[in-house]
Amino acid sequence: MDRTMPRFxxxxxxxxxGAFWYYFEPNDAPGPFVKQDISNPCQPVRFREDDGWLVRFYYYGNRISLEVFHAVSDGAGALIFFKTLLAVYLRERGYTIPNTHGIRDVDEPPTKEEREDAYGRYATVKPRREKRGKKAYQNNGTAEPFYTLNVTMGFCSVAALKAKAKSYEVSITEYLTAVLLQVLLDKQHRERPRKERPVALAIPINLRPWFPSETLRNFILTVRPAIDPALGEYTFEEIVSQVHHFLRLNINRQQMQAALTGNVKFTTNRLLQIVPIVLKNPVMSLGYHLAGVRPYSGTYTNPGPFHVPKEMEPHIRHMEVILGQATMPRPHCASISYGDVMEITFAGTMQESDTEREFFRFLVRDGISVKVESNRTQ
Incomplete structure (x- = not known):
């Protein structure tokens, strides 16, 4: 950690x-500290704790973990940081690891490009007026005591997943998105609400493949695939098709550039900039509830395969990814693959476990063997 942090x-x-905005400043306090891992990871970040550090390092046996506050970086940037940390660790153990596959050279100074605001660079077209999605099925449950995060992980074969997704003529991400939507539709139907609402997911999209940038800061947008049961019943094949065509239609350079331009225009609004932060906070909190929580039933993120130099491969068994605590007691889903192992995590502060249980049961019924681990006590 001491060798890696100065490079990032x-x-x-x-x-x-501040008076008008929160802002970052360099942290010159000792640390951040390396701690023994905990049973409930990804706890909320308290800005006055741990000398203000927004990254955390944990160890347990042969497990090395990194937690990053999302305002600092997105998944792609955090994985580059983590990959470099692993390379430095293995070099300290005497192994020769090249600086390839995204690993940064810790003996070189950081580049200006890694710290750029990529949103601002590509906000050049007419902004798109975003339509706020309808209120979605919330998938809430009984809240756990504070500082409790229930984590359930499923491990399965990438080859098996790829073959199954190919049978539907879609990608792995599209297939798993459709499975989660199907599970949530079924769960809402079992609850027999007076009115069934759309089931919708927030899917973060890494913008770097469309807008070249070396930034390690946040550079993502979110798309919202949804199924509305008010339109009638859907077979799973129809859900898969809906997800496939929605993502292919909305994940393109033109659409995403218009969306990110709108986001940048909002943050650079002159009137908004002079509103004191004590007034901004309650308004932004309400805006987050209306636009960041209300239109979604949950989140699913898949940063893709974790690629490393062949010299590192024998030293890594598998990768895991966990999304932090949500503002509401609902589980969120994340997945990452390494080699032929796909790891799928459900993490949340809800006591009930039917979402993750039915998700993995669906995969098993669809012919995909799954090994499940959890920190739940029951």
Whole structure:
């Protein structure tokens, strides 16, 4: 950690509260600290704790973990940081690891490009007026005591998943998205609400493949595949088709550039900039509830395969990814693959476990063997 952190100054920051905005400043406090892993990971970040550090390092046996506050970086940037940390660790153990596959050279200074605001660079077209999605099925449940995060992981074969997705003529991400939508539709139907609402997911999209950038800061947008039961019943094949065509239609350079331009225009609004932060906070909190929580039933993110140099491969068994605590007691889903092992995580503060249970049961019924692990006590 001491060798790696100086190479990534955008991770070595703290959050400060100004009169009009929160902002980052370099954190010159000792640390961040390496701690023994905990049973309930991804706890909320308290800006005045741990000397203001927004990254955490944990170890347990042969497990190395990194937690990153999402305002610091997205999944793609955090994985580059983590990959470099693993390379430095293995070099300290005497192995020769090349600086390839995204691994940064810790003996070189950080580049200006890694710290750029890529949103601002590509906000050049007419912004798209975003339509706020309808209120979605919320998939809430009984809240656990504070600082409790239930984590359930499923491990399965990438080859088996790829073959199954190919049988539907879709990608692995599209297939798993459709499975989660089907499970949530069935769950809502079992609850027999007075009115069934759309089931919708927030799917973060890494923008770097469409807008070349070396930034390690956030550079993502979110798309919203949804199924509305008010339109009638859907077979799973129809859900898969809906997801496939929705993602292919909405994930393109033109659509995403218009969306990110709208986001940038909002943050650079002159009137908004002069509103004091004590007034901004309650308004932004309401806006997050209306636009960030209300239109979604949950989140599913898949940063893709974790590729490393062949010299590192014998030292890594598998990768895991966990989304942090949500503002509401609902589970969120994330997946990542390494070699032929796909790891799928459900994490949340809800006591009930029927979402993840039915998700993995669906995969098994569809012919995909799954090994399940959890930190739940029952």
């Amino acid at each position: 100054p955008s991770f070595g920051v703290r959050i400060k509260k």
